[in-house]
Amino acid sequence: MLAIVLFWSVLVIGETGIKPILGAVGQGTLAATAGFVEGDQIISVNDKLTPTWTEAMGVIIASALDGDQEIKVAVKNFDDQQNVRLLKIAESDTQNPEVLYEHLGFKPWSPKLKPVIGKVLPDSAALAAGLQKGDLIVSADGTVMNDWMQWVDTVKIHPDVTINLIIERDGVQLPLTITPKRVQSGEKTEGKIGAAVHVPEDLIKSVSVEYSLSPLKAIPVAFETTWYYASATLKMMGKMLIGKASVKNLSGPISIAEYAGQSAEMGFVPFLKFMALVSVSLGVLNLLPVPVLDGGHLLFFAVEAIKGSPVSDKIQAFFQQVGIALLMSLMALAMVLDVQRLFH
Structure with missing residues (x-):
């Protein structure tokens, strides 16, 4: 619920970003293979409007990590001619978001600036x-x-x-x-x-875009955005569980604190957006069918409904100990990864 409120607030307040206009496309990248060229402005990804560069890249990467092997990207060039490009994503490209972004080959367009x-x-x-x-x-x-x-x-x-x-x-x-x-x-x-x-002020204005919605229109979009990120988070967890995604995608308290500081420096709206994403991640984690979490309690209630009698206290205590051990192991792994990032 908190994530929905935060996303709604972001949509109503509005955010300013740079237009999703592509710079030079590297040879051999997924973008080049799909036919993207310098100057293409991304309009939507899989029919979801992406008014800013951050939004466009976020949806593309989330869709790829979500398992989409073909991503439909609508673009227009400087002459306002519209085209649809199809990104072909291999499973090997989705092991790590950083590697995926590098393979995609997307870079924002930027004019030649004096070295000032x-x-x-x-x-x-x-x-x-x-x-x-x-x-x-x-x-x-x-x-x-x-x-x-x-x-x-x-x-x-x-x-x-x-x-x-x-x-x-x-x-x-x-x-x-x-x-x-x-x-x-x-x-x-x-x-x-x-x-x-x-960067000259007039140039900033030419590549910037402001995006906001009315309070009523923002309600369904906030629900849709929350669901989108929740399902993407759940699928990523599933991929890590079966070894199709690297556990290096996990972030512990140190990384979260760093990202929180960076988003706060960027402004109030980016910080709200970050808090919404954290809320989604915690909500999904809490609903996993692991004892000691709310999802674990729901699992016990489901078992009770099926068998017609409560799960014994002894069995509940055993699985709660297992759940605590799993959570502690997950926290320890996240902390180790955080420390490794600090030294690298």
Whole structure:
């Protein structure tokens, strides 16, 4: 019930996101095989409207993890011509959401931006090097930086390696040195400096979209969204149980706290959405037919209705101990995975 209220609140308040317009599509990816091209804007996935990039990617990945081997994606190009692309998903692609996203090959469209610093994060390599908001990266190790993505690619291949920069600040060119921090990204190691690009305000408005519903229209959509995520969660649990999905998909209290902090930094609506997803996951978990959970009590009531007499206290106590052992094992596994993520 809480998840429905939270999803309803998100729909009524509305959220702002970027339009689901595709950037360059990598060769050999599922997107390329399906015929997606740069500039395609996703309208709907399996007939579900997806007004933002986050919504579109969330529905595609959830549908794939849900077992859909063919996902129908309606798109339009810059000339407003509409087409339908069919994503073919193999079972091997659905073992891990991160691997699946990489295989899909979707990247948001972004225009070429000048390599101008828009924000410097605290405790970052950029701050330590003395970079400031508004600095233009002119060159790196003697190579002229024509756009921001060229600069990002340069940083990625230089983890813990000093880069000699020429920057322009207030019309004056200055030399600087920066050493990108080494970070783990999936199975790869790459450099990060902790800085964001400056994006012109008019460009932000052109690729942004606001989506909201009236209080009445939001009610059925909130129910539908809750059911959608609940069924996807249940199916993912089933896949993990039979070995068709990795247990690395589990998140423990450390990961949940990190995601909560990240969503709170993004704003009130993203935090509400995160809380709704957590509520769905806890609700599904609580209804599993495991003793000590509500689902376990319902199972005992069902057995009692079938056999015509209550389950004995001795049997109930035994299965409750089994249920506690299962839950403790699950919590321990989630904690171990959380700790592993911290060190990787």
